[in-house]
Every structure is written in structure tokens, then in C-alpha cells.
Amino acid sequence: MFRNRNISIRKYVIPIIVIFIFCLIMIIDVFSGYTTLNNISDILYFDSFNLNFDLNSIKVISPKAALINENLRLEREIIKLRSTEEKYIELQNLIKEYEKISIITDNFVKLVSSKVIFINSANQYILNGGYNEGFFVNDLVIDSSGNIIGYLSEVNKNFSILEPSSSKNFNLFLMDENNNEYFVTSFGDKLSVELTKQESKLLNNFTLYSDPNFGHIGKFRFIKVDNYDVDSNEGDTYLVENLDFKITSNLNLFVVKLDD
């Protein structure tokens, strides 16, 4: 089985030297960032013939596994691109709404974007962002047109609870154009607007705004009181139809903060 043969070491010297030389070339090429091969191709003008294509794509070595891996990588890339595109569209919409609202707001007001994440069993609207975003209780929440939607009734670490005007717990002090003060409460479909302090003449049609006198930041429109019923028991209380809109997760809401 095993034959003793004299192996002449001498004849292996040259092959070993050649292997050693090419190993050195390979190391140099690896550490020089594969530039040696490119330089040789340039010298030989192989580039002009477009011959320096990837051997791996045709040889032996272009295996199914590599193709599958490439396919998976591309799939991941497509998913990533799609999500980026969706995010891009979402951000563009947000920019448009910011632009729209920036006309209404003043420079000292900072608007923090938020959305309704879900509605809990108590029918409360949960917004994303809480103390982490600098939200506090009673911070006003407005929509992209600058109308007051409600205020924050509870703030947690990373979520808050919105008290919209449709909520029966809703109550807010507001002011009209003539500095008359009103206390607004809600019955769900109707709002009760009670005059608390009269400063000047009462108008037939007036609009209610937020005011710094009540701890609000900035002046934002709440509702225009034009078509109302006067409460028969209390002469200074108006019953107004509540705002007719639905708060959904697509609605971009803004929490009003003081700009630092």
C-alpha cells in the first residue's frame, strides 16, 4: 500500500518559490484595496473591451445559494425602500400641515405633532407623546387648521389622554373678540357656552378663542357661536351644536407648547 519513493526536494523548490511570490502579490493586492489588478487591466486596456466582469457570475462558483442570498438581500432592500417611501409621504403631509399652521401660529409657539394611537375602553383618545415630549395637563390640542380640538386631561411618560370637545368632562375657559369671558362645557352633541365675565358689549355672533389669561399658550380659534339657543333657565348661557368631525388616527394633531 505504501511505497517508499525518494522524493527529490529540489524539484519542488521553484514551485514553492513561485507560490510564495504570488502569495506576496495576493497580500499586497488585498491590502492595497485590489488596485494592482485594476492597474494591470488598465495597462492591458482590458477595460475598453469590458472584459473585467465578475467571474463569480459565470464560473463554477456562481451557485444557487449566492443567488438565493442575493434575492433575499434584494427583497429586504425593497421592503426597506417601501417603508421609507411611506414614511416620506407621511412626512411630506406633515410638512404641508406644518406650513399651513405656521401661518396661523406665532413664533413663540411650538407645535408638537401627535396622533391618536387608540381609543381605550373608557372611550378616551390616547395620543402618542407624554412627559418625554414635554406635554403637561391642560395643554391645548389643535388640528392642522389651528382649531382647538381639546386639551390634555392626563399625561404619562409616553402617552397622553385627550379630552375632546365631544367629551362630557370637557370644560374650558375661553374669550371672544370683545374680551368677554366664557366657560364652555360639553353635553356630547351640544356645547354649553356660559358667559362668566362681561367686559364689553355682547355680539350676536362671536367666535371663541383661547387666551393666555386662562393659562393657554397663544390664541387659537375654538368655535364660532352664531346659531345658538339661549338656555331658558339661565339667560347668559348659549347652547351650541358641537363641532362635527371625527378624530381618527389619520388626523394630525398638534400639542401647543411654549417655544424654548
Add this chain to the structure above:
Amino acid sequence: MIRRSRITQILFLCIFLIFEILLNTLFSIYNFYVFPYLFLLFYLSRVEFSNKSLLHIVLIAFSYEVLLSTQPLGFYVVVHLIVYLLANIGIKLFSNNPLNTLNLIFFLICFYIYTFNTSISISSFDVFTKNFIINLLIYFIFNYLIINKND
């Protein structure tokens, strides 16, 4: 000894290598690879281990490297020469008989070195084993039909 002109011998080696590339391109979807150039290296190392053959192998591997490969410069030269050298050492040390266990181990080592690049990208032991067995069978046939006749 094979008596051929230098150009004929280089062409002969080149044709084998091109044949190998084409064959494996066709069968690559089935992960089925045959390496006739590897058998030729074995054949050359047995019948014509000389500096002249060495030069031919280096020339072909280097051209292949520069023209077609994305591997670092010298990779295929080193791989082909190691196979050429090991095949000769194996034959001299053990026997001409490919059924010899030690020769089989040597063939496995050479096969692994030659297909090192492929083995990394396939990354499947089953495929590697399947290809090794197929190549070994072809090598036996090649050995009995060609090498033994020439001896």
C-alpha cells in the same frame, strides 16, 4: 512524457479551463460541479512535473485572474500551483493507484483547495460531499481510461 509544442500545451490547458467554466455554468443551477481542469492538474503533476508545465499553469491562471476574476491577484495561481504540487507529492509518496486511502485523502485536500472559493459560497456540506463524490468517480474513470493508458 507528453511531447507537444508550448503553444499547443497552453491551448490544451486553456480549452480545459474554458470547458470547465462552461460546464459548470450550465449545471450551476443544480449545484452540480465538475472540475476537468483539476483532473488535468493531477494528470500533469503525474506525467509532466516540470518547470515548463509550471510556467504554463502560472500563465493560464494569471490570465484567468486578470481577465475574469474578482479575486485578489495571484489567488488562482497559488491555488492551482498548490494543487499541482500536492498532487505530485501525493503520487510520489503513496501510489499511482487512486483507490489508495491516502491518495483519496490527498484528492480530498486538493479538491477542497481547488474549490475553496466555491465551497465558501455554497456553504452546504451536502452539496460539497455530493460534488466530491461525483468528481471522485469521474477522476477514477479519467485515471483508468487516460492516465493508466499513457503510463
